[in-house]
Amino acid sequence: MKKTSIKDIAKLSGVSVATVSRVINDNGRFSEETRQKVLAVIKETNYQMNFSAKSLRMNKSFSVGILVPDISNYFFSSVVQQMEAILFEQGYSTIICNTGRNLDKELAYLNMLESKMVDGLIVISGADEFGFNYSNAENGIPYVCIDRQPKDKKDTIFISSNHYQGAFEATEALIHAGAKSPVIFMHSRQSSSAKERLKGFQDALKKNNIQMNPELSIFTMDLQKPDYQKNIATFVQKAKKIDGIFAINDHIAIELLNFLPTIGKKIPDDIKLIGFDDTPQCNYTVPKLSSVKQNIPEIAQITVDNLISIIKNPEQQKQITEIVPVELSLRGSI
């Protein structure tokens, strides 16, 4: 006997396959009348969902998973919220998974999302090691990456801010404001966005004929360590001429804005300072913090557009890279 398929159910119910799927998953919009009709046909034909996730995936669940490294981070939570809003308007529910920049969690959540049969995935930069290519997911579920490309994987849709441009312009803003020996304050994570920002900083120095000495021009700080302030003080004493700092994110910049005056360095008089992310707090510090603003609405829109496009047409071209320009927000710290 031929097994009943979801297509048969749709045909017998007089509705679309998508509607049958929505009724089965109890997700999305359909009338009570439609629901009753579909359920009656399912009962009549003794239709049972097949065990295999692959075949179920032929149906649509109208849900999308987002892997995000840290929802307490301004950029991540903003872009996730905006994507959720756009997806919801288009009829998709969003499942957010917070991976804590942890490779094990990333893999566990990929498996979980696969088992929940999401129609698509959005993966935001997290652990230094990108475990995505170890998962089965890449063979089945359409996905779009923000800020980080999987290793050794070319056939990927990749959306990112222009971190290089932001760092380059931020460093030049310090130089134009009079800084002769700007330095960069990094965190210890080796994400691709951090690498791009470092490269932008280095190229801006080079273009302006400023010598770079890795030991005196790059400081890596770890806000989790109890002695990080002592380390900053030691670094600032050693590299005596510091008169400009590009901080790789606003979190580090705001720490510096508060700490540097306590060791006798005034901002912006002694040291000019610029961060990255343009968090709302930039307007509440004294002086107000200059920063690099990512175009979050644009990133959210492009990401969702691309994802929905490959969900609807899985055979389409998947090697797409979109780099979204950033802009400087200059305030009193520079």
Place this chain on the structure above:
Amino acid sequence: MKKTSIKDIAKLSGVSVATVSRVINDNGRFSEETRQKVLAVIKETNYQMNFSAKSLRMNKSFSVGILVPDISNYFFSSVVQQMEAILFEQGYSTIICNTGRNLDKELAYLNMLESKMVDGLIVISGADEFGFNYSNAENGIPYVCIDRQPKDKKDTIFISSNHYQGAFEATEALIHAGAKSPVIFMHSRQSSSAKERLKGFQDALKKNNIQMNPELSIFTMDLQKPDYQKNIATFVQKAKKIDGIFAINDHIAIELLNFLPTIGKKIPDDIKLIGFDDTPQCNYTVPKLSSVKQNIPEIAQITVDNLISIIKNPEQQKQITEIVPVELSLRGSI
């Protein structure tokens, strides 16, 4: 012919029902050997998962859903992250749904989580109207509420900070610092936590024999409106004697900290100020902002403990209320 059940599969495979469920859902820990064994038995017995979500729910999916109104809010994102970490250690994946304080979204996500067969739900305060009791979910999926109880529903596990105590102590801190006519700055959302905070403020005034005039003692502001600063200025002019402000959250407090000096009111000399939430930004304002600190680790732990307990024993007592004490963090603004 008797239909094969998940129990039969477990028996034939020589593993537990939970392990079969994990293999089926490809979620959680099991060896490759176990997986092969279970899949072989499934194939042999021609076992198919039944359509009905109810029967499937007899299995465990080892996933939990969290409805959160706004992941960009410090309290919400912190408590969600901490709950996720505890749940993950106990073998559960966490599905986070951002409802944007929107009743339609809340219901849509409840349906979605039900269709994804989560084992339990955590519902965090959101829309003023609490739609939870309109859903089927309450009849099936064990859940715990943070900060807000569903209407007309007594049989609920409810975890909350002591918002009343926090507001009462914050207001008394203003009075002890010399404020003779403290006022409260509210937002327009009528959440139960906001109501508790207002009550704490009012009772502190009463206890200290300070007259309350609703028109001059309570200001409701909407940061979304373009003219909110004009409205603050008008209110501060009208209620000339304002010398202390309890802001219902740090977001409003930080706005005031920045705006009041521009209309000639110095903090803390002219007006003493305290917020609520003890966000990290409190340490970065000038002067540093006093605030009320919620015990986020405690709330996260109690919530997860209660949820896992009712997941494991659905018949247990569900009318539980746990109110977690808060504490003041006094800084330069008072």
